[in-house]
Each structure stands twice: as structure tokens, then as C-alpha cells.
Amino acid sequence: MRVYLVRRLLLIIPTFIGITLMVFVITRFVPGGPIERMIAQAQQASAAKGMQRMNEMPLSESQLDQLKKYYGFDKPVIVSYFQWLGNVLTLNLGDSTRYYEPVWGIIKSKLPVSLFYGLMAMIITYSVCIPLGILKALKHRASIDNITSVLVFIGYAIPNYVVAIILLLVFSSWLDLFPLGGFTGDNFHELGFFGKIGDVLYHSVLPLAAYMAGSFALMTFMMKNALLDHMASDFVRTAIAKGESYRGAILNHALRNSLIPLATHFGNNISLILTGSYLVEKIFNIDGIGLLGLESVTERDYPVVMGILVISSLLFMTGNILSDICVAVVDPRVKYE
Numbered sequence: 001m002r003v004y005l006v007r008r009l010l011l012i013i014p015t016f017i018g019i020t021l022m023v024f025v026i027t028r029f030v031p032g033g034p035i036e037r038m039i040a041q042a043q044q045a046s047a048a049k050g051m052q053r054m055n056e057m058p059l060s061e062s063q064l065d066q067l068k069k070y071y072g073f074d075k076p077v078i079v080s081y082f083q084w085l086g087n088v089l090t091l092n093l094g095d096s097t098r099y100y101e102p103v104w105g106i107i108k109s110k111l112p113v114s115l116f117y118g119l120m121a122m123i124i125t126y127s128v129c130i131p132l133g134i135l136k137a138l139k140h141r142a143s144i145d146n147i148t149s150v151l152v153f154i155g156y157a158i159p160n161y162v163v164a165i166i167l168l169l170v171f172s173s174w175l176d177l178f179p180l181g182g183f184t185g186d187n188f189h190e191l192g193f194f195g196k197i198g199d200v201l202y203h204s205v206l207p208l209a210a211y212m213a214g215s216f217a218l219m220t221f222m223m224k225n226a227l228l229d230h231m232a233s234d235f236v237r238t239a240i241a242k243g244e245s246y247r248g249a250i251l252n253h254a255l256r257n258s259l260i261p262l263a264t265h266f267g268n269n270i271s272l273i274l275t276g277s278y279l280v281e282k283i284f285n286i287d288g289i290g291l292l293g294l295e296s297v298t299e300r301d302y303p304v305v306m307g308i309l310v311i312s313s314l315l316f317m318t319g320n321i322l323s324d325i326c327v328a329v330v331d332p333r334v335k336y337e
Contacts, residue, residue: 005321012317017085019313020306024081027302028073034097034300035067071097088310094303098296103307107289113183114288120204121211125219130262133223134255140228148220156217161279164210168283171206178206181285207284222261230254263326266319 027033068074072083087094093103136145155163171177179185185199230236231254239249278290289308296304 004324008321008324012314015317016313020085020309021081023309024084024306025077027305028077028080030300033073033302034071035064035073037300038067084306093307093310096301096304098299098301098304103303106292106304107307107311110287110289110292113286114290116200117204117207117211117286117288121208121215124208125212125215126262129216129219130223130259133220134227136220136224137227137231138250140224152217152220155213158213160210160213161283163213164206164280164283167206167209179203181283183286207280207286210280210284219262219265222265223258226258226261227254230257233257260327263329264323266323266326 065074072080075083084094091104093107095101096103096106099106132148136148139145158166168180172180179202182203183200184196184203188196188199191199227250231250233254236249236254239253240246244252278294280286281288281291282294289311292304293308295301296308
């Protein structure tokens with residue numbers, strides 16, 4: 001197991017270089033970068049003042065060269081990439097071309113919000129889907145199984161951003177039970193400790209429901225189908241034949257093996273803790289990593305895009321390793337030799 005983990009950790013290095021290099025090259029050739037944006041702004045300003053036409057170049061060659069040098073566009077792509085990679089190794093993600101602030105500082109300011117929603121969504125999803133999947137397997141084709149299947153499939157069929165809009169219309173606009181958006185209320189700083197906790201939870205009800213709408217179906221039916229398969233296995237019948245109760249055979253033998261598919265899916269959920277759903281964050285006006293990533297792509301803020309990519313790719317690869325560890329813990333037959 002130790003040798004396997006070392007190999008997987010070493011494999012992170014070339015995988016990380018491949019992912020970041022590909023995106024870094026794409027950002028260099030996609031039109032609408034920071035220099036093009038500054039030229040367009042200068043053209044609009046000059047045209048508004050009547051100094052020149054919109055299609056005329058407002059900057060001189062020397063000014064363009066200075067801008068290319070400032071943003072690092074004066075060097076070949078490979079040279080610029082390895083220069084950027086060297087800065088990343090020193091924990092320097094560069095400066096935002098939109099906010100003109102350090103990228104790590106911007107990302108760090110959004111981390112608490114994304115961590116809260118990501119961890120809460122994961123905890124609630126596993127806490128509800130595992131018992132619900134077990135119940136549906138034990139009550140297969142019963143009324144409770146059919147009713148919950150309809151509800152879960154409706155949530156799975158509707159995209160989470162559509163669920164977010166429906167929740168806002170029903171519970172915020174029509175019924176006025178929950179706020180329209182935001183992470184906290186306007187009087188958050190005036191509240192006490194427990195009041196702040198209650199305010200955050202009050203604002204998080206609808207966003208969390210939208211976050212988990214799609215994952216509920218996947219996790220629930222993954223648990224149910226795996227348990228149904230193992231309930232019909234020979235080792236369960238053997239345990240019952242030896243005198244163990246049906247309930248004991250399910251809980252002591254079939255259940256543990258049924259958790260293996262969920263363990264393999266655990267790593268993918270880890271990577272979603274920070275990235276989340278940018279559309280849900282946009283709809284609920286939640287200032288998290290997802291919304292920051294969306295705005296950075298639309299505004300061509302490439303340093304922030306690359307900074308988010310660094311964190312999300314490392315989380316994804318680490319999550320895959322954690323998935324393998326979870327599988328080894330759940331299934332003693334797995335030996336990573």
C-alpha cells in the first residue's frame with residue numbers, strides 16, 4: 001500500500017504539468033486577453049472624446065511592447081509557462097489582471113464560502129443518500145420506494161440552476177420564507193455567535209438544496225442497486241443458513257460491500273468542494289470560488305483562472321487517491337501491491 005501511494009503521489013507531477021500546460025497554452029491563443037481588453041477600452045474612451053475612430057489603434061508600438069512585457073506575453077509560450085510554474089512552486093500565483101491584486105489573496109477570501117457549501121453539501125448528501133438507499137433496497141417496489149424514486153428522479157432530471165430558480169420563485173418570491181440570496185444578512189456583524197450561525201444556515205437552505213438536487217439521485221440509486229445485488233449473493237444466504245438473522249446478514253455482510261461504489265465516487269466529490277456550481281452561486285449571489293471562476297473566464301482574467309485550476313486539479317488528483325484508500329478500507333480484498 002505504501003509503495004502504491006508513493007507511485008500515485010509521484011504521478012501527480014506529470015499529470016499536473018500536462019493539465020496546466022494545456023490550459024496555459026489555450027489562454028495564450030484565445031482572443032480577448034488583457035491587452036486586447038485594454039486596447040478596446042482605450043478605443044472606446046478615445047472615440048467618446050472625439051479624438052479618433054473606433055477602429056484606430058490608440059496605443060503606440062512601444063506602449064504595446066510594455067504591456068506585453070508586463071503581462072508576460074513577450075516570451076514564447078513554453079518559456080512563460082515554466083516561469084509561471086516556478087512561481088507556483090514558490091506559492092506565488094501571480095496578480096489578477098482584473099483586480100490588480102495577488103491571486104492567492106483573492107482566492108483565499110472566497111475559500112470560507114466555498115468550503116462551507118461544499119462540505120455541507122457532501123455531509124448532507126452522504127448522510128441522507130446512504131440511509132435512503134438502504135431503505136429503498138429493503139423496501140424494493142413498495143410504496144415508499146416508488147414515491148422516493150419519483151421525487152429523486154425529478155431532482156436528477158432538472159438542472160441544478162433550474163432548481164435554484166424554482167426555489168427562489170416559490171420560497172423567496174411567493175412565500176417569502178427565505179432570502180433571495182447572499183451568504184449572510186445585512187445585520188450579520190450585529191448578531192451574537194449563535195445568531196451568526198443561524199443567519200448563515202438560514203441563508204444556505206435554498207442554495208444547498210439546489211447544490212444537492214442532482215447528486216441525490218446518483219448516490220441514492222448507487223447505494224440501492226449495490227445493496228440489492230449483494231442481498232441476492234451467496235455469502236448472504238450462507239450467513240442466514242448459519243443462523244444469522246436476515247437483518248444481521250444485510251448489515252454485517254451486504255452493507256459493507258455495497259459501500260464500495262460510493263467509496264470510488266468519493267474522490268470526485270472532493271474536487272467539487274471548492275469549485276461547486278458557478279450557476280447556483282450566480283443565481284443566489286454567493287461570492288464563492290465558482291462565481292469567481294466564471295467571472296475570471298468571461299473577463300479573461302487568466303492568472304485567476306490558472307490559480308483556480310491549480311487548486312482544483314490538485315484536489316481532484318488527491319481525491320482520486322483518497323478514493324483508492326476508501327476502497328481499500330471498505331473492501332479488505334483490495335491490496336495495492
